[in-house]
Amino acid sequence: IPYFLLSDIFEHLPVESLLLCRRVCSLWQSIILSSQRFRRQLFLQPPEPNTKFLRAPVKVHPIFLNLKSDWAVVDVPITISHTGTLLSSCPIKHQYATEPALTTFLVVMPGHHVEINRDDGIRVEDV
Secondary structure, three states, X not given: OOXXXXXXXXXXXXXXXXXXXHOOOHHHHHHHHOOHHHHHHOOOOOOOXXXXXXXXXXXXXXXXXXXXXXXXXXXXXXXXEEOOEEHHHOOOOOOEOEEOOOOEEEEEEOOEEEEEEOOOOOEHHHO
């Protein structure tokens, strides 16, 4: 299949399928990773200049939508996990936490908040 046709097909796939396509072969992976649009969809695009002061809406990595935590337990370290796995040990930990990738991220939790800063973009593992 020609390169341009594969790229056109990939544009119509959901993120989950695009992730799987990256694993098929090195050609497919290079097509996906060479596209800025696909890298954004997969939270792999580094931050643009001036994203620290971005006021436009940002898309949060889907892993954060189904998180479980023990917020209500007092005097116990907060463990954020996705289906029982710590985010720091997930295979997607190096992906950016937001799209567009941000260099400053404020996490608001009941009772307190945490500001995370990383010049090369906040990753899933940082949150």
